[in-house]
Amino acid sequence: MWRTNLKVAFVGLLVIGFYTSIAHIIPQLRSEVPIELDLSAGFTADALVSAGQELFEGAGGCTACHGLGTRAPSLLADYAGEGSIGNRCGLRPGGLDCKAYLYQSLTEPEAVVVAGFSPIMPDARRQLSVEQIWALVAFLQSQGGEVTVTADDIPAQGSAPATPATGGGQPPTFSQESDPRQLLNDNACLGCHVLDGTGGPIGPSFDGIGQRLDAAAIRKAILEPNADVSSGYEQMAGVMPATFGTQLSAQQLEIIVMFLVENQ
Ligand code: HEC
Numbered sequence: 001m002w003r004t005n006l007k008v009a010f011v012g013l014l015v016i017g018f019y020t021s022i023a024h025i026i027p028q029l030r031s032e033v034p035i036e037l038d039l040s041a042g043f044t045a046d047a048l049v050s051a052g053q054e055l056f057e058g059a060g061g062c063t064a065c066h067g068l069g070t071r072a073p074s075l076l077a078d079y080a081g082e083g084s085i086g087n088r089c090g091l092r093p094g095g096l097d098c099k100a101y102l103y104q105s106l107t108e109p110e111a112v113v114v115a116g117f118s119p120i121m122p123d124a125r126r127q128l129s130v131e132q133i134w135a136l137v138a139f140l141q142s143q144g145g146e147v148t149v150t151a152d153d154i155p156a157q158g159s160a161p162a163t164p165a166t167g168g169g170q171p172p173t174f175s176q177e178s179d180p181r182q183l184l185n186d187n188a189c190l191g192c193h194v195l196d197g198t199g200g201p202i203g204p205s206f207d208g209i210g211q212r213l214d215a216a217a218i219r220k221a222i223l224e225p226n227a228d229v230s231s232g233y234e235q236m237a238g239v240m241p242a243t244f245g246t247q248l249s250a251q252q253l254e255i256i257v258m259f260l261v262e263n264q
C-alpha cells in the first residue's frame with residue numbers, strides 16, 4: 001500500500017520539467033531538480049525526503065528567501081535558539097503538531113507569522129502539487145526531527161487535493177509569465193514606475209536603477225517596500241503595495257530583480 005501510493009505520488013513529483021526550465025534562466029537559483037528520479041530502488045521515506053530536498057534547493061524557490069540573509073528565518077540551521085526547523089516545528093503558536101504546522105506554513109503562510117518577519121511567503125499551492133508539498137514537509141521534518149509523513153497523507157492521484165486541517169480552498173495559480181517587461185506590466189509596476197522613459201512618475205524610475213541598487217536591495221524594495229523608503233520619495237512611503245511577495249512566484253520575483261539590476 002505504502003509503495004503503491006508512493007509510486008503514484010512520485011509520478012507527480014516528476015512533473016516538474018516546466019519549473020526546471022524556468023529555473024535555468026535564473027542564475028542564482030539552483031536548478032538541480034532531476035527530470036527523472038530513479039524509481040527502481042523502491043520508495044522509502046528517505047526517497048521522499050530527498051525529493052523534498054531537491055525541490056527546496058531548486059524548483060521550489062525556497063532558497064530565494066530561506067537561503068543566506070535575513071529575509072526569512074533559516075530552516076536548515078538554528079533560528080533564535082529554537083533549533084533547525086525539524087526541531088522547532090512543534091513549538092509554534094496554535095498547538096499544531098510538527099507535520100500539521102509545516103503543511104500549514106506552506107499552504108497558509110499567513111496563519112502563523114514568525115515574530116520579526118513580514119508575511120511575504122507565497123502559498124506553495126500556487127506553484128507546487130500536493131505531492132511536492134508533502135515531500136517538502138518530509139524534508140523539513142528531517143532537519144532535526146522525525147519524518148512522520150506517510151503514504152496516507154498523500155492523496156491518490158486524481159482525487160481532490162488534501163485541504164489542511166484549518167481549511168482554505170485552492171488559491172489561484174501564478175501566471176506562467178516569465179518575460180520581465182510583461183511581468184512589470186501585468187503587476188502594475190509601470191503604473192507607478194518609469195521604464196524606457198514611459199510609465200507613472202509616482203515611484204523612482206527603473207531606468208538606470210541597476211547603477212543605484214544591487215540585487216539584494218531591489219529584492220528587498222519589492223518584498224518590503226516600507227523597510228527602507230527611497231530617498232526623495234519619503235512622502236510616497238506606504239504607496240507601493242507590500243503584497244508582491246505573495247503575488248509573484250519566487251521565479252518571477254528573481255526574473256524581475258535580475259532584469260532591473262541589469263538595467264544600468
Ligand atoms: C518570498 C520569500 C519566501 C519564499 C519564496 C519562501 N518563504 Fe518560507 N518564510 C518566509 C518568511 C518571511 C517567513 C517568516 C514569516 C512567516 O512565518 O510567514 C517564512 C516562514 C517559513 C516557515 C516557518 C518557519 C518557522 O520557524 O516556523 C517554513 C517552514 C517555511 N517558510 C518554508 C518554506 C519553504 C519550504 C519554501 C519553498 C517552497 C518557502 N518557505 C519559500 C519567506 C519565504
Ligand code: HEC
Pocket residue numbers: 184187188189190191192193202203204205209212213218221222225226228229230231233234236237238239240241244256
Ligand atoms: C502604487 C504605486 C506603486 C506600484 C504599483 C509599485 N511601486 Fe515600486 N515604489 C513606489 C514608490 C512610491 C516607491 C518609493 C517609496 C518606497 O521606497 O516605498 C517605490 C519603490 C520601489 C523600488 C525602490 C526604488 C529605488 O530606487 O529606491 C523598487 C525596486 C520598486 N519600487 C519596484 C517595484 C516593482 C518591481 C513593482 C511591481 C511588481 C512596483 N514597484 C510596484 C510605488 C509603486
